[in-house]
Amino acid sequence: MTEPDDFPSEEQNVAVLIETLREDLADLNWTPAALMDRMRSLGDYRKPQTILRGINRALEGQTKPSGELLCLVRQAVRFKRRLLRSYGNTLWTQLGDGSHTTQVEDFRITLAPQTKGRWLVVVVHKDGYSPAYPRWQETLEAAKHMAFMTLDNAQNWQQEYAEEQAREAAAHL
The missing domain is CATH 1.10.260 (434 Repressor (Amino-terminal Domain))
Structure with a gap:
């Protein structure tokens, strides 16, 4: 130009x-x-x-x-x-095996160290529901960010499931 x-x-x-x-x-x-x-x-x-x-x-x-x-x-x-x-200000606890964990609402989030410095993100609801694990993350910080996205996905799934259950219950009335 x-x-x-x-x-x-x-x-x-x-x-x-x-x-x-x-x-x-x-x-x-x-x-x-x-x-x-x-x-x-x-x-x-x-x-x-x-x-x-x-x-x-x-x-x-x-x-x-x-x-x-x-x-x-x-x-x-x-x-x-x-x-x-x-x-972003969530407090994480480092466990003896090197993993980091926290509780957000009804979900336990664990970031587990893997080979080559990568991290596995695990999100589990108190009732046992766990969304699919995302790909391993390259850094701890990236794993924390992915944990929050996975948490949001899990919360959305729970909301959609509750709405579906309510529709089915209403249909049987």
Whole structure:
């Protein structure tokens, strides 16, 4: 661009979109596989390899990142910020085996050290319900962030389950 009134070219716009996607994924500490997991958990019905291929092609500049993909990732960044505002000051207790644990509402969260410095996130409700374990996280801080997202998923599942039970009970009246 030579003049202030010049609009960026399509090529420049695509480069900005790719960089925005990369920055947002870095802010989330997510790999393409972690983004694919999130998309599947939110209802993306495509095969995992298809989703992953699309993400990687966008990150490599082979295709323009879709508006939906950019929106989803930006929304996840904002969601992470909200969760950190809500739970960021949570007190964690380090156990003898090196794991870290805390209680948030009716959920016990445990971050267990794994090989190569990675962390397993385990969230369990007092009644025994446990959402699917997310992928191992690369750092303790990333594991804490993922724990809060997993906690939110579990709380949403419980709410949806309670609503479904209420609908079924009402249908039998």
